[in-house]
Amino acid sequence: MSLYESVQAVASASGDETVDWDAVARAAKAATDPGRIELSPDDEQAYAADVRAARERIRDVSALSFDVPETVEIQNRHHWIDANVETFRRVVAPLEDQRVAFEDAARTLNTATTAAALAFVSRHVMGQYDPLLLGESDVHRLYFVHPNLLRAADELDVDFPRFRRWIAFHEVTHAAEFGAAPWLDDYLAERVQAGMEAFAEHRFDSEPFRELNRAMTAVEGYAELLMDEAFDDDYDDLRRKLDERRGGGDPITKLFRRLLGFQLKREQYERGRAFFEAVVDARGVEAAGRVWDDPAFLPTEAELENPSAWLARVPESA
Template structure:
C-alpha cells in the first residue's frame, strides 16, 4: 500500500472525461493491499465444489433453470478493483454524456477521480464475493461473472472467529442465488439497465427521476430478498450465527467506516435484504416457493413499492 503514489495518481488525473478511470484504478490499487491468492492444496477445488453444490441445491429447492458463469474467478483486491473500474465506467458513461463542462473542468475531474478512488478502495477491502450480471456491457452476450475476493473472505472469517471453509461456502451459496435469479429472468438485466440509465441521465441534467429510482430500488429489493429466501432453503447448514456476527462487525466499525457505508448506500442494501426477505417469507408461507418465483415471469410480475410492504396485495394481483 502506497498512499503517496495513490495521491499522486489522483493529482495527475487528465483527459476529457469527468473521471480519469485509468488514474482511478492506479490510485485505488496503490491505496489497497492486494492480499494473497496463494491457494492452499485443494482450495481451488473447494471453491469449485462450493459453487457446484450451491447450484445443485438452489436448483433443487427453487425449480429454476439456470447455470453458473463459465468462469469463476478467485481474486485478490487489485483484481476486484480492475474488474469493477470497468463496471463503474460503463454505469457512469450516461453521466459523462450529459455532464456540463464547468468553469474548472480539471479541478472537477481531480475531485471526481479522488471520490471514485476512495469508493473503490473501500469496497475492494470489504467485498467478499460478487455475482456480476455485466450491466451496460458493450457486448450484451458476454458471460456473466462470479468473483470471490479470497483475502477479504479469510480476513472476515478470522475477525468473526468462524471456520473459513464454512464461511466461504456460505458466500458461494449467496452469490449463486443471484446467478439463479438472472438465469431465471433473462429480462432482468435490461430492466435494471433502463432504470439505471434513466435515473443517471436525469441526475446529470439537474433533476431527479423519483419513479426510476423507486423502481430500481424495488427491483433490487426483490433480488436481495429472493436470494435470502433461497439461502434459507438451499444452504446445507445453519447460518444465523454468520449473519449475526457479520452484522455486528459492520455496526462495530469506527465512525469513518460507518460514514462511508452510509454514503455508499450499504445501509440501504441491508434494508433491501430485510424488506425483501419479509415479502418472500410471507408469500412462501401463504403459498409456496413456486408462487414466490412468479416474480421472474416478467417485469409486470415485480411487486411495486407498496406491494413489497403488503405481500398479499401482490398475491391477489398475480394469482392465477
C-alpha cells in the same frame, strides 16, 4: 500500498473525460493492500465444489432453471478493483458530455471520490455476481475476493470452509435470479441509464431510482431467503454474526457505508427478506420464484409492505 502513491495518481488525473479512469485504478490500488491469494489445488477445488453444490441445491429448492457463469474468479482486492472500474465507467458515461467550470479541478475531485469508493468497497466485498450491466457482452461473471473472505471468517470467529460455502450459496442465488429472469439485466440497466441521463440534463428523475431500488429489494431479499432455504448446514450463527458485521465498524467506516449506500443495501436485504418470508409461508418457495417470470410480477412499493396484496395479484402458477 502507499497513500502517497494514491494521492500522486489522483493529482496526475488528466484527459478529456470527467473522470480519469486509469488514475482511478492506480489510486484505488495504491491505497489498498491487495491481500494474499496463493491457493493450493485443494483450495481451488473447494471453491468450485461449493459453487457446484450451491447450483444443484438451489435448483432443487427453487425449481428455477439456471446455470452459473462460465467465468468464476478467485480474486484479490486489486483484481476486484480492475473488474469494477469498467462498470463504474459505463454507469457515468451519460455525464461525459457535461462541461463544467474548472474542469481540471472537477476531474481531480471526481477521480479522487471514485477511487476512494472503489478502494473502500474492495476491502469489504466478499463475493460478487456481476451481470456486467450496460456492457456489450451478455456474459456474466462470479467473483470471490479471497482475502476478504479469510479476514471476515477470522473476525467473525467462524470456520472458513463453512463460511466460504455460505457466501457461495448467496452469490449463486443471484445467478439463479438472473438466469430465471432474462429480462432482469435490461430492466436494471435501463433504470440506471435513465437516472444518469436525467442527471446529464441537469434534472433529477426519482422514478428510475425508485424502480431500481424496488427491483434490488426483490433481488437481495429473494437471495437472502433462498440461500438459507438451500444451504446444507446450520446457518443461524453465520446469519447473526454477519448481520452484526453489516451494522458495525468504527465511525469512519459507518460514514463510508452510509455514503456508499451500504445502509440502503442492508434495508433491501431486510425488507426483501421479510416480503419473501411471507410469500413462502403462504405458498412455498417455488411460488416465490414467480417474481422472476415477468417484470410485472415485481412487488410494488405497497406490496412490499403488504405481501398479501402481491399474493392476490400474482397467480400461483403460469
